[in-house]
Amino acid sequence: MTIQKFAENNEVKFALEGRLDTVTAPELEAALKDSFEGTTSLILDFEKLEYISSAGLRVLLSAQKVMSKQGTMKIVNVNDIIMEIFEVTGFSDILTIE
Amino acid sequence: MKELTVEAKTENIDIVTELVESQLTELDCSMRSLVQISVAIDELFGNIAHYAYKPGTGDVTVRIDVEEPRTAVITFIDGGKPYNPLEAEEPDVTLSAEERKVGGLGIFLVKKTMDDMRYEYRDGKNVLQIKKKI
Numbered sequence: 001m002t003i004q005k006f007a008e009n010n011e012v013k014f015a016l017e018g019r020l021d022t023v024t025a026p027e028l029e030a031a032l033k034d035s036f037e038g039t040t041s042l043i044l045d046f047e048k049l050e051y052i053s054s055a056g057l058r059v060l061l062s063a064q065k066v067m068s069k070q071g072t073m074k075i076v077n078v079n080d081i082i083m084e085i086f087e088v089t090g091f092s093d094i095l096t097i098e
Numbered sequence: 099m100k101e102l103t104v105e106a107k108t109e110n111i112d113i114v115t116e117l118v119e120s121q122l123t124e125l126d127c128s129m130r131s132l133v134q135i136s137v138a139i140d141e142l143f144g145n146i147a148h149y150a151y152k153p154g155t156g157d158v159t160v161r162i163d164v165e166e167p168r169t170a171v172i173t174f175i176d177g178g179k180p181y182n183p184l185e186a187e188e189p190d191v192t193l194s195a196e197e198r199k200v201g202g203l204g205i206f207l208v209k210k211t212m213d214d215m216r217y218e219y220r221d222g223k224n225v226l227q228i229k230k231k232i
Binding site: 019021022023050051052053054055057058061064065068080081085088089090093094095 | 108133189193203
């Protein structure tokens with residue numbers, strides 16, 4: 001997976017490419033951890049993300065819990081296959097997806 | 099039928115996924131089924147890699163068969179601790195982010211996206227099989 005980070009003022013955006021799975025989820029977790037401080041708007045761009053497994057969902061849930069306390073988090077450009085995974089697991093109700 | 103035996107470690111998930119994807123792509127598998135099967139491999143192989151032989155290590159054999167009508171059958175065989183993932187407690191997917199626990203989601207996702215999932219402990223081995231129409 002490739003992670004690109006764009007930061008401006010208090011807004012941080014990550015563009016993810018590839019697969020968010022058991023092997024790559026810790027990479028996103030580490031990148032997010034380094035970015036939470038002072039961030040009030042977190043955007044995750046899934047345009048080039050192929051799929052997500054439960055390891056990725058866990059990272060998103062943890063990030064949502066942090067961001068709920070200090071600002072907002074949204075996920076953009078979610079493809080149909082990933083959206084179905086969000087719906088099956090109830091994550092579509094937890095996350096802000098645009 | 100194709101079969102592959104590798105050490106049960108997460109670094110080998112990619113090798114297994116590539117083998118299964120190459121087999122299914124030849125069969126003109128839909129993108130949706132292909133992705134759901136890849137996610138299932140990540141969940142199931144990942145679980146075996148994390149827990150089956152803990153704290154040691156061992157092998158996993160993964161077999162891919164195709165049954166008529168157009169159904170992929172993937173079997174995971176390991177000689178680790180007996181563990182039936184079908185007996186795992188299901189997560190409550192209606193809870194809010196604050197209340198949600200992180201465990202159990204992977205198996206739940208596999209159950210929901212595959213057409214069939216069965217487990218047996220046979221000859222000292224865990225045999226876990228998923229089926230998915232392609």
